[in-house]
Amino acid sequence: MIGDPKQAIKHPKSLETFINNVGSEEYANILPVNNKTRRIPKEILVISNYFCYKDQQQESLSAVVGELMYIESTNARYELILNNYIDTKQIVCIDKKTDRYSTSSKPNYTFPHEIEDMIRESNHKKDKTLFVKAALNDFINDVLAYGNNKAITKLISLHSLKLEKSHFAQLYQLCTVCVEKDIQFTVQSIDSVKGLEADTCVIILTPNLLKYLFKNKLKPVEHFNKEWKKIYVALTRTKQRLVLALDHKLLTESEIEVIKKSIESLGFLSHN
Numbered sequence: 654m655i656g657d658p659k660q661a662i663k664h665p666k667s668l669e670t671f672i673n674n675v676g677s678e679e680y681a682n683i684l685p686v687n688n689k690t691r692r693i694p695k696e697i698l699v700i701s702n703y704f705c706y707k708d709q710q711q712e713s714l715s716a717v718v719g720e721l722m723y724i725e726s727t728n729a730r731y732e733l734i735l736n737n738y739i740d741t742k743q744i745v746c747i748d749k750k751t752d753r754y755s756t757s758s759k760p761n762y763t764f765p766h767e768i769e770d771m772i773r774e775s776n777h778k779k780d781k782t783l784f785v786k787a788a789l790n791d792f793i794n795d796v797l798a799y800g801n802n803k804a805i806t807k808l809i810s811l812h813s814l815k816l817e818k819s820h821f822a823q824l825y826q827l828c829t830v831c832v833e834k835d836i837q838f839t840v841q842s843i844d845s846v847k848g849l850e851a852d853t854c855v856i857i858l859t860p861n862l863l864k865y866l867f868k869n870k871l872k873p874v875e876h877f878n879k880e881w882k883k884i885y886v887a888l889t890r891t892k893q894r895l896v897l898a899l900d901h902k903l904l905t906e907s908e909i910e911v912i913k914k915s916i917e918s919l920g921f922l923s924h925n
């Protein structure tokens with residue numbers, strides 16, 4: 654049997670209890686902990702090792718130079734960068750769904766059929782299916798950012814659409830649905846990424862994650878509990894780049910400045 658007690662999120666004490674119970678039995682052979690990792694760069698381990706049990710800090714065999722970055726939602730490219738990581742199957746995670754971050758699939762938005770056909774057959778030289786999907790994603794983002802009228806005007810202009818009165822009614826109905834569902838990012842929960850890996854891992858910081866990341870006034874009973882181990886799991890998913898996302902909608906301005914100073918002291922640099 655092989656297990657890592659540092660990643661036991663759902664049942665944080667079960668593996669330790671099992672080992673303690675069978676450790677004295679004749680049939681049990683408890684092997685030394687293997688602290689070598691071939692996947693995680695040493696620069697990332699400097700952070701994740703803060704959350705290891707005593708004598709379980711890892712040593713890296715990876716030749717890759719790890720990158721520590723942070724990005725603020727005030728960055729003009731924040732949404733573009735996050736969506737790019739999501740679209741390229743990197744790990745973007747949060748402890749639980751909140752505000753504009755969902756951990757379930759996005760609703761299946763679609764353009765009305767006639768409008769979709771117009772966009773698909775418009776003057777472009779790209780894959781027609783991907784082009785329609787990109788146009789829909791841009792339209793939804795424009796609705797959320799600028800409102801219905803500007804989003805529809807932009808859609809018509811970009812694709813040279815010739816719409817009838819009924820088409821406008823259909824688009825306004827789509828706008829209503831988008832606003833009701835006001836979800837901009839579909840990401841993964843930390844629980845669901847355990848065991849996964851990617852070149853980049855983005856952790857969207859929430860007040861709860863920050864409490865454990867900086868061990869802010871943690872009680873002894875909170876050490877190595879479920880939330881503590883979530884941080885460890887999230888920090889150890891990347892093979893190269895670790896990004897902390899600071900969303901000003903989730904954190905107060907005073908918190909942001911303190912957080913930035915704290916993570917910069919750990920070696921994190923602003924995402925370019």
